[in-house]
Amino acid sequence: MPFDDPRDFCAHLEERGELIRIRDEVDPAYEVGAYIRKTSDQQGPALLFENVKGHDMCMVGGIFASRRRVLLALAYDREDIYERFGHGIANPVPNRLVDTGPCKDVILKGDGVDLGRLPIPIYSEQDKGPFVTHGIQISKDPEDGTKNASIYRMHLAGKREFSIHAEKHHHLTYQHVKASAKGEPLEIAVAMGCDPVVMLATQVGASYGVDELEIAGGLKGKPVDIVKCETVDLEVPAATEIVFEGLLHPERREHHGPFGEYSGYYGEITHSPIMEVTAITHRRDPVYHAGLTGMPMTENHFLKQIPHEVTLHQELKSKFPGLRDIHSTAAGCCDFMVFINLKPNIPGEARNVILAAMASAKRPKFVVVCDEDIDIFDHTQVLWAISTRVRPAKDVIIIPDYNTPALDPSVGQNQLGSAMGLDATRPFGEPFAEVPAFRGMDRVPDLLALMRAGQS
Numbered sequence: 001m002p003f004d005d006p007r008d009f010c011a012h013l014e015e016r017g018e019l020i021r022i023r024d025e026v027d028p029a030y031e032v033g034a035y036i037r038k039t040s041d042q043q044g045p046a047l048l049f050e051n052v053k054g055h056d057m058c059m060v061g062g063i064f065a066s067r068r069r070v071l072l073a074l075a076y077d078r079e080d081i082y083e084r085f086g087h088g089i090a091n092p093v094p095n096r097l098v099d100t101g102p103c104k105d106v107i108l109k110g111d112g113v114d115l116g117r118l119p120i121p122i123y124s125e126q127d128k129g130p131f132v133t134h135g136i137q138i139s140k141d142p143e144d145g146t147k148n149a150s151i152y153r154m155h156l157a158g159k160r161e162f163s164i165h166a167e168k169h170h171h172l173t174y175q176h177v178k179a180s181a182k183g184e185p186l187e188i189a190v191a192m193g194c195d196p197v198v199m200l201a202t203q204v205g206a207s208y209g210v211d212e213l214e215i216a217g218g219l220k221g222k223p224v225d226i227v228k229c230e231t232v233d234l235e236v237p238a239a240t241e242i243v244f245e246g247l248l249h250p251e252r253r254e255h256h257g258p259f260g261e262y263s264g265y266y267g268e269i270t271h272s273p274i275m276e277v278t279a280i281t282h283r284r285d286p287v288y289h290a291g292l293t294g295m296p297m298t299e300n301h302f303l304k305q306i307p308h309e310v311t312l313h314q315e316l317k318s319k320f321p322g323l324r325d326i327h328s329t330a331a332g333c334c335d336f337m338v339f340i341n342l343k344p345n346i347p348g349e350a351r352n353v354i355l356a357a358m359a360s361a362k363r364p365k366f367v368v369v370c371d372e373d374i375d376i377f378d379h380t381q382v383l384w385a386i387s388t389r390v391r392p393a394k395d396v397i398i399i400p401d402y403n404t405p406a407l408d409p410s411v412g413q414n415q416l417g418s419a420m421g422l423d424a425t426r427p428f429g430e431p432f433a434e435v436p437a438f439r440g441m442d443r444v445p446d447l448l449a450l451m452r453a454g455q456s
């Protein structure tokens with residue numbers, strides 16, 4: 001069963017050896033970032049920091065720093081993701097309003113609000129300061145009440161202030177612009193330390209009008225329990241570790257950034273709106289949830305990966321029945337480089353798939369289509385297919401002026417990028433060199449296990 005409480009998920013990870021406790025003192029300024037960077041680079045465990053310098057709050061980081069742990073969060077097998085995750089997206093379940101929940105153990109309002117008491121990490125060397133990266137911003141359309149939940153980064157701007165970065169096309173910006181046009185602030189609640197399915201549901205890229213918390217319900221097959229906020233007319237998941245409530249101002253802004261982003265580079269410095277924090281509510285002995293982004297692969301990439309793969313699969317499968325797997329590569333920042341498996345049914349179909357993928361909401365910059373014998377989750381096999389099946393003069397499609405994913409550092413602000421498709425399938429209906437097979441592979445023992453047994 002998927003998890004309802006972030007603590008149950010962490011306990012499950014610890015039981016499986018996927019989470020370890022760090023008892024040495026670790027500083028939220030830079031050291032936490034360095035630890036999560038290292039475990040991300042090693043595809044290592046999630047980290048529970050028990051001794052955070054200057055704070056009595058524990059911190060967890062790197063929860064999603066591997067695809068393996070995302071599958072554990074969903075309790076899915078790899079082959080189930082399209083059907084089960086796709087079913088969840090297509091069948092949202094309304095939330096269930098409950099009277100109270102763990103996130104109300106402690107309620108701080110007015111003078112009791114002091115963001116300096118939280119161990120908010122400074123991640124990369126040139127980051128402007130501390131950033132909250134794993135908060136889910138929950139807000140409502142000021143006109144029709146449409147709910148939205150997504151993850152945006154927040155810079156600690158004062159004792160009771162954050163600035164929040166959302167792109168122009170993001171749903172939070174849409175609601176903020178509407179409220180600002182009336183000269184009013186937008187009410188906002190930030191839920192940090194949610195269960196892993198709620199986190200994944202925010203990454204689906206749902207259309208405006210769809211409440212991502214209801215998608216989380218769809219993925220779980222039961223409602224998400226929500227509770228009313230104290231100072232704003234919004235609801236948050238009841239099992240959240242820490243909730244920030246407040247107002248996103250119509251006028252007040254600050255220079256937000258630099259911040260090391262998911263493209264693996266520092267992004268542009270933006271002029272982002274200020275959230276005035278009106279209340280903090282939290283669980284007893286709250287656990288701060290840190291989340292690293294930066295050069296792939298990090299938990300930011302793995303959080304987006306399966307939601308993006310499934311939504312692109314849904315978009316393409318109805319048009320191309322020979323479509324098998326889709327892989328939004330973590331190394332390719334998820335949306336920059338996408339690999340697709342196809343059993344072509346007609347000549348040139350791989351080229352149609354490339355163009356359809358480029359026309360999708362994710363706007364990938366590189367699309368590689370491989371035959372069904374290639375495991376597209378194995379980058380070596382994909383590079384082999386490109387090396388041996390692509391005829392560069394014939395099988396490459398270049399789209400010169402194209403809107404590539406946000407934060408592509410090779411594209412200047414307000415400029416168009418370009419895209420490339422590689423048809424790495426064998427020429428349709430023509431003879432092609434055969435791949436050698438080996439006899440008796442099934443009778444050879446697991447040699448890595450033998451080696452490990454020999455070492456112990």
Ligand code: MN
Pocket residue numbers: 148149150171206207208209210212
């Ligand atoms: Mn949305």
